[in-house]
Amino acid sequence: MTGLPDPTTTSLLTTRRTAVGLILGAPLLGACSGAQQSLSNQFGQQPPPPEAAQQAQSVGSGRVKVGLVLPLSAPGNAGVAAQSMKNAAEMALAEFNNPDVQLLIKDDAGNPQGAQTATQQALDEGAEIILGPLFAQSVPAAAQLTRSRGISMIAFSTDSSVAGRGVYLLSFLPESDVNRIIGYASSVGKRSYAALLPDNAYGGVVEAAFKQVVGTKGGRIAAFEKYGADRAGAARTIAQALTGADSLLLADDGDSLASVADALTAAGADLRRLQLLGTGLWDNPRVFATPALQGGLYAAPDPSGFRNFSGRYRSRYGQDPVRTATLAYDAVALVAALSKTQGNRRFSSEVLTNPSGFAGIDGLFRFRADGSNERGLAVMRVATGGAQAVAGSPKSFGA
Structure with missing residues (x-):
């Protein structure tokens, strides 16, 4: 893995070939990849309302606009998880040193129609990449729009069947x-x-x-x-x-x-x-x-880091994060680092599928050409x- 800077420092390390590796802010976090099933079990598929209740918000003032699509208004555990992931995304931006990123936070209400509306809004506002959606059924709806514009998407679904053709999964895959x-x-x-x-x-x-x-x-x-x-x-x-x-x-x-x-x-x-x-x-x-x-x-994933992340999260928000919060943190830290080091090619498939991978809170990960991911795991x-x-x-x- 080629090393890139810790976001808390200003020095940049030399990259190998065109590949980049990340050390994403603060201590590395380990995780329970049990999140891959608990998402489907706990959140379930939410019934689509007539229209997603958009909670438009932007965070940061950088030149690079990044869409973050989450089911913020979805009922039950889905909405709770979305809020925790939103918090983690904002925390990543705050902990990164001088990020040149503006987050465009959109609510998809946990359904495909909402995801499409939210993604359309983010793209219309200039988003260069979309982070999210969370649910597998929402990814294809949103991906129709990103693919038509040649925009990459880093989604949080654990269903590898929705990956590929510009859709990359930053999730825990079995x-x-x-x-x-x-x-x-x-x-x-x-x-x-x-x-x-x-x-x-x-x-x-x-x-x-x-x-x-x-x-x-x-x-x-x-x-x-x-x-x-x-x-x-x-x-x-x-x-x-x-x-x-x-x-x-x-x-x-x-x-x-x-x-x-x-x-x-x-x-x-x-x-x-x-x-x-x-x-x-x-x-x-x-x-x-x-x-x-x-x-x-x-x-x-190595369990040593999640405790550190949770401690910082509790200090900032006064409550524990959901397990999937680290996905949003890593996604934002990744795009912030790429925005700082990779110029106009920052979100290209060549950069995102760097074989050396990236090091995030949940340890090493890399995106495959088919959009799935590989993680460096402990036993x-x-x-x-x-x-x-x-x-x-x-x-x-x-x-």
């Missing part, structure tokens, strides 16, 4: 979790894998990534099952096929994961013989309190009362 945890397991000698996954959209993404990376690493899949409401039935089926496996991937969170572990134990599976593997959804107190999951490994071990780091997050990306 593919990165699976690649990291299987890669680590392979590096310590695991070769024969089993997986028991939920039969839903998240499970489908994990399945595809699991099968691909196991093949890439030269492993074999000894057993594979998916479950719906009948976890016990799936647990009985896979328990009979675990003899040849040395590792078992489980990709669920909280009470659901604990129930799966209990079902496997009841079905006669000797989980102590297997190395249990998981995704960032495991970063959950319920998981840490489940005896059958002790010693399991999962991939997640954590489940222990009573919390998680312990087994392998740190990488300091740079490989080729």
